[in-house]
Amino acid sequence: MSTAPQDRTTLHVTVTVNAAVEHAFRVFTERFDEIKPREHNLLAVPVERTVLEPRVGGTVYDVGIDGSTCTWARVLAFEPPHRLVISWDISPRWQIEPDPARTSEVEIRFVPESAERTRVDLEHRHLDRHGAGWHGFTDLDTADGWPLYLERFRAAVEKPTPAP
Numbered sequence: 148m149s150t151a152p153q154d155r156t157t158l159h160v161t162v163t164v165n166a167a168v169e170h171a172f173r174v175f176t177e178r179f180d181e182i183k184p185r186e187h188n189l190l191a192v193p194v195e196r197t198v199l200e201p202r203v204g205g206t207v208y209d210v211g212i213d214g215s216t217c218t219w220a221r222v223l224a225f226e227p228p229h230r231l232v233i234s235w236d237i238s239p240r241w242q243i244e245p246d247p248a249r250t251s252e253v254e255i256r257f258v259p260e261s262a263e264r265t266r267v268d269l270e271h272r273h274l275d276r277h278g279a280g281w282h283g284f285t286d287l288d289t290a291d292g293w294p295l296y297l298e299r300f301r302a303a304v305e306k307p308t309p310a311p
Contacts, residue, residue, distance in 0.1 A: 156281075158271040158288040162297040166304045168259040171267065172228035174304040175255065176201045181303040182296050183209075189217045189241065199233075201225060207233055219243060223252065231255045235271065239280030251276055251284070267300070269293050 164171055175182065179199035188194050192211040199207045200222060207220035224232035235251040238244040251273040258266040271293065274284045287293055 155285060156273060156275045158274070158285065158293065160269045160288050160293040160297055161266060162301055163260065163264060163266045164301050164304045165263060166265055167263055168257050168265045169228040171265040171304050172231075172257045175257075175267070175300055176225075176227075176231060178303055179207070182299045184295060184299065189219060189237070189243065190215055217243065220253075221247075224254075229257050239277050239283050244277070249276055249278055267297065269297060 166174070176199055180197045183197040185194045188209065190209055190211040192213050192215060194209045195212045197207065197209050199205070203222055203225050205222040205225070206218045207222070208216050208218040210216050219236050220233040221236065222231070222233055224230055232252055232254045234247065235253055236244050236247075238249070244250050251271060254270045254272070256268045256270075258268065260266050271284075271287060274281045277284065
C-alpha cells in the first residue's frame with residue numbers, strides 16, 4: 148500500500164489485491180461492512196453494521212445496536228466494476244454535514260493489472276469544501292484512516308472462500 152502527497156486538498160491511497168477486478172469491486176461494495184472499522188462511529192451506541200447501497204442515489208450508513216442509523220455518505224457514481232464515488236458528509240467537528248456544498252468526495256477506482264490482480268486507487272478530494280477546520284482531514288491518509296480501510300478490504304477480498 149502506498150500513499151502519495153498531492154495538493155493539500157486531496158489525499159491518495161493505493162493498494163493492490165490478488166483478485167480479479169469484478170471480484171474486488173463486488174467485495175468492496177457488497178461487503179463494505181467488513182471494511183469500515185466499527186470504532187469509526189458517529190452514533191451514540193456501538194455500530195452493529197455498515198450498509199453501502201449499491202446505486203447512484205444510494206447512501207452509506209451505520210446501524211447501531213439499538214437500531215438507530217447515521218447516514219454519512221451518498222453514492223454519487225456507481226460504475227461496476229471500475230469506479231465508485233461517494234460523498235464524505237462528515238464535518239471537521241466529526242458531525243454530519245447536511246449541506247452537500249460543504250462535503251468532499253471519495254473516488255475508488257478498480258484497475259485490473261492482470262486477470263487476477265487489481266490495483267485500487269482511492270482519492271479523497273475537495274477537503275477544503277468543508278470550511279474551517281478542514282486541515283484536520285489531511286491525516287485521513289495515515290494508519291487509522293483510508294490505509295486501514297484498504298488493508299481491511301485486502302483481507303476481505305483475499306479471504307479464502309469456504310468449500311461447499
